[in-house]
Amino acid sequence: MPKSIRDELSMMAAGARLGQAVVDPAAWLCVMEDICRAVGATGAIMVQSDVRPTNVLYTSTLTELGRGYVRDGWHLNDPRVARYLPRLVGGEPVITDLDLFTAEEVRREPYYTEFLIPNGFRWLGVVAFRAGSDLWRLSLQRTPNEGIFTPESKPALAELSRRLSDAATLSKAVSHAALTGCTNALNLVHLPALAIDRSGRVLDVNAAAEATFDHELRLQNRRLFISDQSASIALEQFVTRMRIVSETAFVPTNPILVRRRERPPVLIRVLPIEPAARSPFLGARALLLLTDLRKTRSIAPDLLMQTFGLTRAEAKLAALIGAGQPLEQAANQLSIAPLTARTQLKAVFAKTDTHRQGELVALLSRVHSLRTG
Incomplete structure (x- = not known):
């Protein structure tokens, strides 16, 4: 473990990496790796805490642990999450194993004895932070040799919480501006467009798209409602594929033809989100372009x-x-x-x-x- 976590974190946070991540969402994984080095942890996971998680980032060092976590069902019965999540929501900025379990409980708890220790991990430090109004957490994972997060490390981790909140809030705002700039630019050339996250929730929609909507194709509860069953299924299948790939991967899909009873059909094309708008705290994953075929003349x-x-x-x-x-x-x-x-x-x-x-x-x-x- 570093001699002074506070000094290490101050050096990391004062550098260019956090500022780079604000404008370049791809840099957040590098930020997580920097933090791991600063606090003496092997890996980290970053995930939203106040809703069911959809965006999850983790360092490459936790790939196998993450697979086993889901494969063995621990994501449904993680005793650490069950104990620390209400406290994060309640406002605590930093939580460690010592806040959750006694030494005897750690020795007896199957999550430690059957999952973490056999996979080479043991100790946890959770740092809560905000991206705007959204609550996120950075879970730092240590091996037995790296040791437990002590009470003396919590002030430095609380400072990290404040710095992460500032950077994440700015990152979300910058990406949202980039996203709306894209949809507004498409609106200027009369191209209907809307942006969705990996769960299919609509994040932004331009005026041209709103003019295309009717009772058979519209926004409903922040999602695109399609009365055409086959088109609706095709869109849901696309969203399902987005949920199971990495945050940086684009999911190609065929154009979706939406038939309407009372108006000509609409064609939905899927495009990737531009890099500047891909902040993990915004969650934008795909741009949907709508072509109103009533404006398309038949080809000779x-x-x-x-x-x-x-x-x-x-x-x-x-x-x-x-x-x-x-x-x-x-x-x-x-x-x-x-x-x-x-x-x-x-x-x-x-x-x-x-x-x-x-x-x-x-x-x-x-x-x-x-x-x-």
Whole structure:
């Protein structure tokens, strides 16, 4: 353990790393590693404490411990979290094992004897901090050799709590400004857009998107409500994939075609959030662009024949699909059987290297934009 945790933390916090993390969210893992070195800990976990956690950051040294934590069910029955979480919510800035258990309880508690010690860990120091109004915690994990967090270390860790609160609050504000700047810029060019976090909660929406909404596509309880069941399932599957990947990973997905009974369909495209807006304390994970297909004119079949080598029958069908018509409606308009339309659509998919109607609509929309732009 360092001779003086206070001196080590002061040197770390006075340096450029915390300031860098305010404007560069990718630097927060480096901040956590710096703190671990300063306090003599092997690893750290950073997670929000006042809601069910969705954003979790941990140093690479805790990868295997984290896997076992979930695999063995300790995330459902962690006695340390059960004891310290109410105290963090109550306002305590720093909590250690000595605040939670007696020495005899530590010797007998299965969490220590069956999980932590066999994995090379034992001691905990929890530092609470705020990102705006949100309560977060930094859990510092020590091995048996690194020793317990003593009462003498708590004043220095309390100072760290204050410094983290300042940096996290600024980081969240900077990322929110970057996010709204992005959606506002898209609004200036009449592109409807909204940003969501990894749980699907809407963080920001521009005016162009609000103008696209109706009772079949709208915001409800800070989430995007879609009455089209297949589109709703596709969006939920995308959100589910976001929940299980790392914070820095982008989850690609096919465009989602939202059909509406009373208005033309909307196409949802998913884009990554720009790096400056990816603060862990804001949680933005994806930008959804909405294309209102009532504003998309049908593409001339001759252009599709020339571009993709479609037959005239395939090109006529593709043009109608590209304008947002359901397959059955397009078949009826072309006076062909639904089975014939499905066969022709398969041929269109093969020639355009697409696999779903949403992908085809997105491709034809780009072709139309290039042709008319």
